[in-house]
Amino acid sequence: MTTPKILIIDDDLDMQRLLKLYLKMSGFDTVECTNGLEAQALVLEGGFQLVISDLMMPGFDGIQFLRWLRQECKSMVPVIVCSSMSDKKTIDQVMSLGAGEYCRKPFRMDVLIPMVKGLLAKAD
Amino acid sequence: MTQIAEPFNENQESAERAAGEVFSGFDSQYLNVYRENLELTAKARDSSINIRLLHSLIENYTRKSLELKEAYLEISAKNETMNQFLGIAAHDLRNPISINLMYAEFLLEHKAGSLDQDAREMIEVIRDRAGFMLKMLDSLLDLTRIEAGRIETVLETVDYAGLIKKICHSNRMLTESKNITLREFLPEKSCEVRIDPHRMEQVISNLITNAAKFSSPGTQIEVRVSIDEDRLVTTVSDQGQGIPAEKIPKLFRLFESVGIKPTAGEKSTGLGLAICKKVVEAHGGTIGVKSVVGKGSEFYFSLPLSLGLEPR
Numbered sequence: 001m002t003t004p005k006i007l008i009i010d011d012d013l014d015m016q017r018l019l020k021l022y023l024k025m026s027g028f029d030t031v032e033c034t035n036g037l038e039a040q041a042l043v044l045e046g047g048f049q050l051v052i053s054d055l056m057m058p059g060f061d062g063i064q065f066l067r068w069l070r071q072e073c074k075s076m077v078p079v080i081v082c083s084s085m086s087d088k089k090t091i092d093q094v095m096s097l098g099a100g101e102y103c104r105k106p107f108r109m110d111v112l113i114p115m116v117k118g119l120l121a122k123a124d
Numbered sequence: 125m126t127q128i129a130e131p132f133n134e135n136q137e138s139a140e141r142a143a144g145e146v147f148s149g150f151d152s153q154y155l156n157v158y159r160e161n162l163e164l165t166a167k168a169r170d171s172s173i174n175i176r177l178l179h180s181l182i183e184n185y186t187r188k189s190l191e192l193k194e195a196y197l198e199i200s201a202k203n204e205t206m207n208q209f210l211g212i213a214a215h216d217l218r219n220p221i222s223i224n225l226m227y228a229e230f231l232l233e234h235k236a237g238s239l240d241q242d243a244r245e246m247i248e249v250i251r252d253r254a255g256f257m258l259k260m261l262d263s264l265l266d267l268t269r270i271e272a273g274r275i276e277t278v279l280e281t282v283d284y285a286g287l288i289k290k291i292c293h294s295n296r297m298l299t300e301s302k303n304i305t306l307r308e309f310l311p312e313k314s315c316e317v318r319i320d321p322h323r324m325e326q327v328i329s330n331l332i333t334n335a336a337k338f339s340s341p342g343t344q345i346e347v348r349v350s351i352d353e354d355r356l357v358t359t360v361s362d363q364g365q366g367i368p369a370e371k372i373p374k375l376f377r378l379f380e381s382v383g384i385k386p387t388a389g390e391k392s393t394g395l396g397l398a399i400c401k402k403v404v405e406a407h408g409g410t411i412g413v414k415s416v417v418g419k420g421s422e423f424y425f426s427l428p429l430s431l432g433l434e435p436r
Contacts, residue, residue, distance in 0.1 A: 084218040106222035
């Protein structure tokens, strides 16, 4: 069985580093980028089993990326949105655009990792 | 006539005297007519003074209310800007503080072995302080939303007893860590209500956390739900230190410290009860407290059953 590869989209490099560290410790491969545009190019190259994305990023943000991923790219790759936004409107919008989970920052890794595993198992 | 009328204006008595002298030959009927005329002139003069006074009062009042309106608009605009600023500042601060908290957690959970005790304890302080700052920021964000009239009450039909059970369950870890018993007393018939469950959980959890904060080990906290005529009443009572009567009016105000010490040195943001009050009021309810120093406190809030809340 190949190691699942996860795309991390976050403009905060310190957050990227922490996500990468935890995911690697849990046995996943990661690729990181800092906004939705870079993510588009990476997704088109293919090979990701899951995407973890921030929402507020300069340029092409998380909502735009998610909309592109589901509506234009027609990709069904599972997405976990990690953001510090907490209003119901944002969360509802993210979920209706097809995110599998919403994880509010700051989060504990023992919350995120089971989400990752759960979505990967469902996708199988 | 005008020559004679002049001195008459001064004083009615001397006027009558003068009139009596000048018009001594005249018939008294004419004098009476003249006297009535004088009285009417005086009255007319008085009313014209009153009208002028009234005019200037109205003018003054109009000017003042315009000034007040302008000042009010100016303050409202400033307040709105202030709230927006607070909202943005709180949001932008969340990210770096989150990073601090998560890094500290990572070090404590995965690098504890390579840290000496001082380092571990210091990182614990970083984690706890970052956690406190986040709590404070979230409360500030909440308040700015509430102040700006953007309090989000997303109403749902909820089984109130079920909600209370869930809230008590999730707070039990905290109360048990202080060796305090948390018990719930619910009405026999279940009660479906239209409320914002997330906001209500925030209120009830806050009341339970506060009760635990000021209670000693071995005591009990009780959460009671009852229906009192057309109101759904929830009380959270403790056997803690109690609050002196003169401090009670300050409790629900922002950033007011009533100077009572938590039993385990817990920190307070000074925002919790003010938010509780706003949330309860946004549901059309009222909140209050009864307390006896040395015996304990009982916080209660009641929600009107008429606002879509129905006992089943």
